[in-house]
Amino acid sequence: MEDRMLQIAPNERREILIAYSKLLRASSGILKWEDVKQIRKAIELSLDKVGLERSPSGKLSVLHSLEVGRIAVEEIGLGRTSLICALLYEVLRRSGASVEEIKQQFGEQVANIMDGLIKVFDLYQRNASIQSENFRKLLLTFAQDVRVILIIIADRLQTMRSLDLYNPELQLSISSEVSYLYAPMAHRLGLYTIKSEMEDLVMKYTNRDMYKFIAKKLNETKRARDKYIKEFIAPIQSELEENDLKFDIKGRTKTIHSIYNKMKKQKVEFEQVYDLFAIRVILDSELKSEKADCWKVYSIVADKYQPNPSRMRDWLSIPKSNGYESLHTTVLGPENKWVEVQIRTRRMDEVAERGLAAHWKYKGVKGDQGLDHWLANIREILENPELNAVDFIDDFKLNLYxxxxxxxxxxxxxxxxxxxxxxxxxxxxxxxxxxxxxxxxxxxxxxxxxxxxxxxxxxxxxxxxxxxxxKQDWLNVVVTSKAKTKLKQALREIQYKESELGREMLIRRLKNWKLDINDQLTGLLVKHFKYKSTNDFFRDIGIEKLDVVAIREFIQQQQKKETEREQNEIAQGVRSAGNFVSPQPEESEHSGDDVLLIDKNLTNVDYKLAKCCNPIFGDDVFGFVSVSGGIRIHRTNCPNATEMRTKFSYRIVKAQWTGEAAGNYLTAIKVIGEDDIGIVSNISQIISKELKLKMRSINVDSKEGLFEGTVSVFVNNNQILNTLIKKVREIRGVLSVSRIDAIG
The missing domain is CATH 3.10.20.30 (Beta-grasp domain)
Incomplete structure (x- = not known):
């Protein structure tokens, strides 16, 4: 170990020693001296096997492992076995070490988890796209030992925390995967703190401008917010002390991602989001008096401030299925501002923060069966061999949030x-x-x-x-993944029986007409009658939707054509079909790592600008190969980008603008401001006279002293659009200006 350490640069050696010290401090409560020796052995193995190898961020792999191990213990609450597995994960990923070798040195329990981790890694090596049959195997591995996914979540969180060290393409790819799968999974496993941090970090790299805007606004309003929280808490704190309750009370600002979601959902600006923070009361209560104490606190809060009955959430009586227990109420605080108050005990708070690990720590407490039931349900669905992963992934995500x-x-x-x-x-x-x-x-x-x-x-x-x-339309009735999966399986069984019946019916009728059918002829029939598959073709025969007489006529025509062709070949001495070699398919022009260069006329390849995000010259863009074969150009922060990158990564094409900006691109901006008769005229003047842009339309709607306008204009590039937004924002009475993705 010492020899290996000497090969590492002094500053990085110091980083490793600091990370090791932090890890030992974080895990001091769960380790014995024998465990520390095992941890040292795991680090030595890592240094021996991967040594100076680095992750894509440029960090030494061993340093990444130490940081992942600390997250697993300190932030997720896992034990010594999981800690050792977290330290060994990079060893298995980056060296020739085998699970058997791990078993000999660290025991069977560690080896079993490592086997699950290496299966996950192998799946990613074969196909990084989440929407594949691999995704089902991935989740099945998670469901067999949930510690596998918890270690992967720790690994992904550490990667997200150092994502600024990665190149822009990897930043988008990793962020998309975390947003699509791991943040929802962390939420479902009760890891709310990790889920929130993941969502914020994803937004930081996929919607940078909005992230910076909200972060700046939060920073500007911090002093006023802290002052308000202090004033709100004071009378409650005094009353709780008088009732001899042991507690902590604090205010916490909501995450940037959750604030942005509120802005989108409520269609308001930052200043109009009233619940930017929540007050949390955490009680030190005995297990038997937890509920009574929580309701006692609620009574005190409700006496001090008027509660909103429609915003009451009682997860004490019946906890969420991931173990979450808490009492939420929204009350009218000073200055007539609505404030959310969360009331819970120390145990409940640990379950809320640590999720699954705390859930098992308090096994036997009412409400802990929900997560076990969910995991058992996932296993049952995943173990169905007929499950189609493409159908399953969306059904599965329904049950995550x-x-x-x-x-x-x-x-x-x-x-x-x-x-x-x-x-x-x-x-x-x-x-x-x-x-x-x-x-x-x-x-x-x-x-x-x-x-x-x-x-x-x-x-x-x-x-x-x-x-x-x-029935087929039942798929529109059910919402749970279990019902959808079972229903699709039942429908496939029915369709298979109808298909087999149709096949037998066709063979019998053709035999009566002294006609034969083979696979090649079946393929021609499917194509001629415009069916997607042979099963659909035979099924329509079985349910008498397709006339067998029409099939007979087509076969007879094919036989007639074949006879004529044979006669012509004999007459002309044409080479036999047996000597014919089919031409090799051309290699896809989108293969490899080539960048698609978009010229000013957009004529060099069959592609179009996507309507969902309306890219214009100068925007960061990528190409997406559509089903029809053409390419759609999307902005990198397109609302659909995450889904495209995670579900269909194999159809993503690198793209960038080339040449000089030319031509007109239709775009739109949304303007909110004070309802002033002259404001629309000022906007029009900037567009038409000052910037000399062509305006297609302007729609204005007034309500309660505010107006909301949508302006569609033609611009040459995104610099002109940014200039327009800046100038409109400077108009007196304008409160906010933002670019609109989709244009109606």
């Missing part, structure tokens, strides 16, 4: 379902056979259809019929 409703069986058993779940979802949750035969239900003693959306507290009794069968 779910809000929940709680409903009851006739016997009083509690069933958790995502918000928006229907009677049919409930039926499939009980059993797939119940779902297939479902014709409706009695909800609270009233008859309802399978489409009925369930509400909190409903008592549900499913009604079935033996002659009922699943």
């Amino acid at each position: 779910d809000e929940e409703v709680f409903v009851f069986t006739p016997k009083g058993d509690l069933i958790r379902l995502p918000k928006g779940a229907t009677v049919l979802d409930f039926a499939f949750d009980i059993h797939s056979e119940v779902g297939k035969k479902c014709i409706g239900a009695r909800v609270n003693q009233k008859n309802v259809s399978i489409r009925h959306v369930l509400q909190n507290g409903d008592q549900v009794e499913i009604t079935t019929a033996s002659n009922q069968a699943p």
Whole structure:
């Protein structure tokens, strides 16, 4: 170990020693002397096997491993086994070390987790695109031992924290993957702090301007916000002390990502987002008196400030399925500002911050079964061999960010379902056979259809019929991944039976007409009758949607053409089909790492500017190969960029503008300001007279003393657009100006 350390630059040696010290401090409460020796052995193995190798950020791999290990212990709350696995992850990724070698040195438990980690790495090596059959295997590995995903989440978090050291292309790729999969997964596993940090960091690299804007605004308003929090807390703190409660009380600013989501959802500017922060009361309570103490605090808060009944959230009585317990209320504070107050105990706060690790630490506390049930459900879905990963990924994500409703069986058993779940979802949750035969239900003693959306507290009794069968439109009725998966499986079984029936029917009828069918002829028939697959073709014969007589006529025509062709070949001495060699397909012009250069006329390749983000000359862009074969040019911060990069990374093409800016690009800006009759005239004057731009349209809507306008203009490049935004922003009475992605 000492020899290896001497080969490392002095400043990096110091970094490694600091990271090692931090790791030991973070894990001091869970380690014995034997464990420390194991950790030293893991670091020595890392230095021996990967030595001076570096991650794409330029950091030494061993330093990255130490930082991941600290996150696993300190921020996720994992134990010694997971810590050793986190330290060894880079060793397996970057060296020839085997799982068997790890087993001999560190034991079977470490080896089992490492086996899961290396499977994940192998999947990424084969196909980095998430939307593939590999994704199912990836999640199956996670579900078998959830420590695998927790270590991967720690690894991804550390990567995101050092993402400024990566090149721009990798920044976008990694951010997209984290946004698409790992932030939602962290949320579902109860790791709220990590999920929030991931979302903020993703935004920092995918929507830089908005991130900087909100961060600057938060910094400017910090002093006033801190003063308000102090004033709000003071009377509550005094009352809690008088009631002999042991507590901590603090205010925390909401994340940049959550503030941006509120701005988008509520369609307001930063200044109009009222709940920029939340107050949290954390109690030191005995387990048996936790709920009573929380409600006592609620009573004190409600006495001091008027609560908003519609914003009350009780996760004490029935915790979320990821173990989250808390009492949330929104009250009217000083200066008539709404403030969110969260009330929980120390144990509940640890579960909220640490998620899964704390969930297992407090095993046996009511509410801990939800996460186990979710993981078991995921295993059941994933282990279905007929599952199509392309269909599964979107269904799976539905259940990552779910809000929940709680409903009851006739016997009083509690069933958790995502918000928006229907009677049919409930039926499939009980059993797939119940779902297939479902014709409706009695909800609270009233008859309802399978489409009925369930509400909190409903008592549900499913009604079935033996002659009922699943239907295609049921896929629009269900929302849970379990119901969708089971339903698709049932529909495939029905379609397969209909397809086999159609195949037998066609063979029998053709035999009567003394005609034969083979695979080549079947392919021609599928193409001629415009079907997507042979199964669809045979199925339509089975359900008598396709006339067999039309098939007979086509086969007879093909036979006639074949006979004529053979006669012509014999007459002309044409080479036989056996000597014919099909031409090799041309190599795709988009293969490799070439950059697609976009010229001013956009004529050198078949591509168009995407309507969802309307790129203009000068914007950072990329190409996306569409199903039709053409290429769509998107901005790198296009609203759809994350999904395209994660689901279809193999269709992404590097692109950049070339030559001089020329031609007109349609774009639009949104202007919000005080409702002044002269403001529209001033905007028009800047566009037409000062900048000499062609304006296509301007739409203005006034409400409560404010106007909101949308202006569509033609510009040569993004510099002119930025100049326009700057000049309009300087107009007196204008509150905000922003570029619009999609133009109607």
